[in-house]
Amino acid sequence: MSEDITDHPITTPNGTTAEAALPSIADVEAVFRSPARVPDPRTILTVLLIINATVLASTAQIVAYAALLLAVICLYTVRPRYGLIALAIAALGTGLALAGQAWPTPVLAFLGVIGHWTARFTATAAFAVYALTAIRPSVLVASLRAARFPRFVIVPITVIFRMFPTILREAGAVRDAMTLRGLHPGPLPFVAHPIRTGELLIVPLLSSVIRSGDELTAAALVRGLGRPERPTSVFALRFSIADVILGLAGAGLIVLALTTGESVA
Amino acid sequence: MKAGGITLEGAGFTYGSVSALAQLAAADTAAEAGADIADIDLDIAPGSAVLLCGPSGSGKTILLRLLGGLAPQLHPGTVAGTVTVSEQEMPGLDVHRVVEVAAIVFQNPRTQFFTTDVAGELAFGLENQGMERPEILERIRSAIAVTGIAGLLDRRLDSLSGGQLQLVACTAALAQRPGVVLFDEPSGNLSPASIDLLATVLRGLKDAGHTLVIAEHRLAYLDGIIDRAVLLADGHVSEDLPADRFFSLTDEQRRARGLRRLQAPTVGHVRPTAEAPPAPDDGDGDGLVIEDLTFSYGRTLVTDIPHMEFHRGTITALTGPNGAGKSTLARLICGLAKQDSGTIRLDGKVLRPRARNRASSMVMQDVGRQLFGDTVTADITMGLSATEREALDLPALLEATGLTGLDDRHPQSLSGGQRQRVAIAATAARHAPICLFDEPTSGLGFAHLLGIGAQMRALADRGAVVIVITHDDELITEVADAVITLTPPHPRKG
Amino acid sequence: MSLTARDLISVGIFTALYFAITFIFAMAGFLGPLVMFAGFGVGIILNGIVVALFVVRTPKLGALTLLGGINGVLLILSGQTWLVVPAGLICGFLADLIITRGDASRLSRRIPWAYAVLAVTSVVPLLPIAFDSQAYFETTAEQMGQAYADAFAALMQAWVLPAWTLISFVLGLVGGHLGVRSSRKHFERAGLV
Numbered sequence: 034m035s036e037d038i039t040d041h042p043i044t045t046p047n048g049t050t051a052e053a054a055l056p057s058i059a060d061v062e063a064v065f066r067s068p069a070r071v072p073d074p075r076t077i078l079t080v081l082l083i084i085n086a087t088v089l090a091s092t093a094q095i096v097a098y099a100a101l102l103l104a105v106i107c108l109y110t111v112r113p114r115y116g117l118i119a120l121a122i123a124a125l126g127t128g129l130a131l132a133g134q135a136w137p138t139p140v141l142a143f144l145g146v147i148g149h150w151t152a153r154f155t156a157t158a159a160f161a162v163y164a165l166t167a168i169r170p171s172v173l174v175a176s177l178r179a180a181r182f183p184r185f186v187i188v189p190i191t192v193i194f195r196m197f198p199t200i201l202r203e204a205g206a207v208r209d210a211m212t213l214r215g216l217h218p219g220p221l222p223f224v225a226h227p228i229r230t231g232e233l234l235i236v237p238l239l240s241s242v243i244r245s246g247d248e249l250t251a252a253a254l255v256r257g258l259g260r261p262e263r264p265t266s267v268f269a270l271r272f273s274i275a276d277v278i279l280g281l282a283g284a285g286l287i288v289l290a291l292t293t294g295e296s297v298a
Numbered sequence: 299m300k301a302g303g304i305t306l307e308g309a310g311f312t313y314g315s316v317s318a319l320a321q322l323a324a325a326d327t328a329a330e331a332g333a334d335i336a337d338i339d340l341d342i343a344p345g346s347a348v349l350l351c352g353p354s355g356s357g358k359t360i361l362l363r364l365l366g367g368l369a370p371q372l373h374p375g376t377v378a379g380t381v382t383v384s385e386q387e388m389p390g391l392d393v394h395r396v397v398e399v400a401a402i403v404f405q406n407p408r409t410q411f412f413t414t415d416v417a418g419e420l421a422f423g424l425e426n427q428g429m430e431r432p433e434i435l436e437r438i439r440s441a442i443a444v445t446g447i448a449g450l451l452d453r454r455l456d457s458l459s460g461g462q463l464q465l466v467a468c469t470a471a472l473a474q475r476p477g478v479v480l481f482d483e484p485s486g487n488l489s490p491a492s493i494d495l496l497a498t499v500l501r502g503l504k505d506a507g508h509t510l511v512i513a514e515h516r517l518a519y520l521d522g523i524i525d526r527a528v529l530l531a532d533g534h535v536s537e538d539l540p541a542d543r544f545f546s547l548t549d550e551q552r553r554a555r556g557l558r559r560l561q562a563p564t565v566g567h568v569r570p571t572a573e574a575p576p577a578p579d580d581g582d583g584d585g586l587v588i589e590d591l592t593f594s595y596g597r598t599l600v601t602d603i604p605h606m607e608f609h610r611g612t613i614t615a616l617t618g619p620n621g622a623g624k625s626t627l628a629r630l631i632c633g634l635a636k637q638d639s640g641t642i643r644l645d646g647k648v649l650r651p652r653a654r655n656r657a658s659s660m661v662m663q664d665v666g667r668q669l670f671g672d673t674v675t676a677d678i679t680m681g682l683s684a685t686e687r688e689a690l691d692l693p694a695l696l697e698a699t700g701l702t703g704l705d706d707r708h709p710q711s712l713s714g715g716q717r718q719r720v721a722i723a724a725t726a727a728r729h730a731p732i733c734l735f736d737e738p739t740s741g742l743g744f745a746h747l748l749g750i751g752a753q754m755r756a757l758a759d760r761g762a763v764v765i766v767i768t769h770d771d772e773l774i775t776e777v778a779d780a781v782i783t784l785t786p787p788h789p790r791k792g
Numbered sequence: 793m794s795l796t797a798r799d800l801i802s803v804g805i806f807t808a809l810y811f812a813i814t815f816i817f818a819m820a821g822f823l824g825p826l827v828m829f830a831g832f833g834v835g836i837i838l839n840g841i842v843v844a845l846f847v848v849r850t851p852k853l854g855a856l857t858l859l860g861g862i863n864g865v866l867l868i869l870s871g872q873t874w875l876v877v878p879a880g881l882i883c884g885f886l887a888d889l890i891i892t893r894g895d896a897s898r899l900s901r902r903i904p905w906a907y908a909v910l911a912v913t914s915v916v917p918l919l920p921i922a923f924d925s926q927a928y929f930e931t932t933a934e935q936m937g938q939a940y941a942d943a944f945a946a947l948m949q950a951w952v953l954p955a956w957t958l959i960s961f962v963l964g965l966v967g968g969h970l971g972v973r974s975s976r977k978h979f980e981r982a983g984l985v
Contacts, residue, residue: 239984240979
């Protein structure tokens, strides 16, 4: 490492002295801090597991309604439109379930069962979407490091967040290329030759994702990924009033699930 | 030797590996990266800026990989001689220790990031070294002061343009406070405006006292930044010129060396007109005509074109700043997107999106996505009807696209330039009347640029409408018959 | 032979691909429940290509365990039961044992079996429906009448779970073979392994 460079006076690209262009430490620090209205990733993920374990186990309907309400409210705070969509889907499912109970004709009963499950999965899915939108991947990594998760968990999870957009973009491009080559990736050929059509899609997709993955690997390693030191984390983690509210809601859900216990319906 | 200095003595590198399977992979890496290098003696003083240039395959990529500790660590092979960077012997250095010696900015701005937001990316290399929070913040602050990207700090990486991403990469490199910063074709995927920004930042890095080594095809923007140009040919240093002598090479001399042009084009080099040249005599309805075309993503109007013509037998360059809607127009033309209103006619006949799919072919920027066959032959003939296959003169086509002898290779195993020619051959085999090229010369040397130009000309001479989306001024001057400059649409009222 | 930083990046990339392909094909489920099962099936078969390529590039103990476990975490994030994590870890570990124990030169023979074991995890998201339905069924059959009970029974019969387990195992074998074939036909010759 070259110490002499660190002492070199900093100049802006146009040669003037840097003071004017230099952001203050406080400005930089603000970027590495989540707004207080967003709960800590650890709180969000814990509540996600609570909702998951209560709604998808055989618990009373009231628990499912409560979890659904919590999930929809949380989602509404970050993506109002998604929140309303989730509410509409859940309402439809619940409506079908109630109709199936009220008029148990074979068709309605069948739809009712599907509606019952649609409503329950909407609760877990809506909260999962909330978690994905509210948690900044960098903050998630910081909180995983703070919780002393091992590297073999943190590195793959970081890569996954990084690669999803790439994969979706590449898959779209391969689809476009198939369309222009007359190798129609539409629904019909998929039904007729699912494997052959799928293989056509997957081979170029894999080739191009692996190529960009190799470039990503090189770039990450030369920047010190895999060094023996424990990595530090510059993102400030803090618990705020949002954590208290969400945490209480999660605890309430557990209490509700325990007290309503086995008494189904 | 001081920190930041570089010394190579008799340095060489031969791709290869012990296991047979890795051998095959290494051979293909070699096809990708160019020839082996040998007998390189080079002494780079701390704080100087050096350009590595030469035609594709001359060995500049592998030389840079050697300096950056990527070869032989990640690209298996045999090293000869010594390679010393900032007093550190590079071959044999653990890859994760490279961060202590050098920073690398790669060509593709979309694949060199590990995190998803700018702030996290700037901190990444420092966190890995276990640095304390106050020091990380201070380093990021002073790096931003040099590159001037304070406004991007809270952005997500996928919301940035290629040029902005390269600036973020430069800032991250700078925050490491390395003695040496290595650049692997940093302008490869950038627009002219972004290249100007990159040039400014490079000058800032140099003024801050860093040693810069830049492997590049595009050269003009480096005038005033580099001190010295090292020219490579066939894996050897062929010339080592001070900057002033290098940039005063005549046009003939630089062409003879297989180099791209050394001077930025003078203003007005591109016909600054949205007019196509006069239509060929057979007059109206020949070629592709767009009328009143509009397209929006959600509520954002991205395309609004009252009238535009592309003629058969003509190569038309489609250019314009980021966000002007070039890619969207291309998708509309080939029917991958459906317009909100307006018509697209070919030879006077209105084509609906499905018909445009059939009439178009596209050579994509990243051709790896459009190679489907397990051999070059299979790929070129895939999707053709029996009669089309019958009519195809494959040997002649392979000859014309420079693929003779590769017909049995797997397309994905070929070098970037060869893969691109497979995609062009597949385009030619389909006889599609509309041929689109999306940034075909990003990261390509002069010889490849001329080669692509010749392929486009061949398609045009067969009567195709050839449209090339490009930022590359040099490609435009070398091959385009007409230039259309797109500007972002003004929102319409209502 | 422990997992290096490079291997861990590889785990991330292939897990992302594995999940994305499951997800893309399950999306077909919006066209109806039958299409959904068909979509899952096609997804399982095509993921054989992803897993075969992953194993060839990273044939180390722990690679598939991590893929299974982290894929489970992603499934939770798409609203599935938390049981998918332990299931993914266990099946992934068994698949890892199949890959790493034995003659390395016969790796391609073992890939389909390893993948078939891993593919069985796809039955886990159905578990809550099965368990809850039985509990629900017992208490509601009398109140709700025969039609409702029949509908439940039709939707979630006792043989559905074992049947889907068997089907996913067989699809896994098929996918594993397809993967090994694709690996030879494309990726080895493309220099990507």
